[in-house]
Every structure is written in C-alpha cells, then in structure tokens.
Amino acid sequence: MKVTIDQEKCISCGSCMAICPDTFELDENSKARFKEGDNPTELETDVSGCIDEAVEICPVQVIEVKK
Secondary structure, rough: OOOEEEEOOOOOOOOHHHHHOOEEEEOOOOOOEEEOOOOOEEOOOOOOHHHHHHHHHHOOOOOOEEE
C-alpha cells in the first residue's frame, strides 16, 4: 500500500506524530513527513494500526492510504 502526505494542506498539529512517532516527524517547515524511505511524502508499506489511526485523527485529512 502507498501512504501519502499532502504537505501543502498540513497544519502542523503533530497529531500523526503523537499517534505514530516511529513513522511520522515534522520537517524544517513544521510539516508532517515520513521518517523512513526516500520520499518524505510517500511511503510504500503495510498499513499498521498506528498509521491507520493517524489517517483517522488528522484534523485536515492530509494522510491518505492508496491500495
């Protein structure tokens, strides 16, 4: 599965980091990004429980899971 982050719409609330700190962090512009992988806004992974929770908790819904 591919998980993406729309950094332009990110409001820097940090909810994704609070739910899934091993996967998400804030970049130098305080926008959400992935800690691992080559692309900070796209991640190929099995969607774990915390990523699924981050998708649900994001107040502006910038995290998307594509199958």
